[in-house]
């Protein structure tokens with residue numbers, strides 16, 4: 001039953017880790033319990049055992065986001081494990097009858113739109129607080145803690161995102177040049193322009209690995225690139 005459920009959960013986000021959007025690189029994917037089921041790190045807490053079979057507590061996760069890993073080569077470490085820190089002012093649930101609404105998790109939840117909107121991916125492949133949304137100190141702290149605990153600064157992951165960003169950049173530049181040719185009377189350029197827009201869009205659709213990085217690249221060039229703006233209208 002668990003295997004069938006895992007397949008279903010995996011398919012929801014095109015087999016990508018819900019935290020880092022990796023598909024294979026950091027594989028051995030597991031179903032993570034967002035609220036740890038057995039114990040809570042650095043707390044006198046027996047874990048959210050009553051949520052062990054609650055699908056709302058499941059997040060499809062790669063090994064690097066889910067488990068402790070040290071990347072000697074890149075000098076980084078991370079992995080969520082049993083961590084589930086709460087912000088000041090929270091009332092932690094300790095039993096099934098306790099409400100979860102009094103908890104303000106520090107870790108960003110990939111199932112919560114305002115949370116995912118706090119992240120921004122830059123041209124180097126690094127993830128940083130979104131300058132448009134993560135404006136308060138608590139949001140910046142949540143981003144920083146999430147980067148560390150989900151190991152989002154893992155060098156191979158950063159490099160993978162950087163390649164996506166660079167690819168989008170090259171494609172939008174090529175598309176902008178082709179568009180200008182079309183506008184100058186070269187009717188044959190229109191099909192090439194169309195093909196380039198399709199290629200850019202394929203990097204930014206939800207199913208693509210690191211699509212959030214591709215979308216940040218498009219948003220970053222939206223004003224200076226007509227192609228970036230066009231693709232964003234078709235997402």
Ligand SMILES: [Zn+2]
Nearest residue numbers: 017020062065
């Ligand atoms: Zn991951």
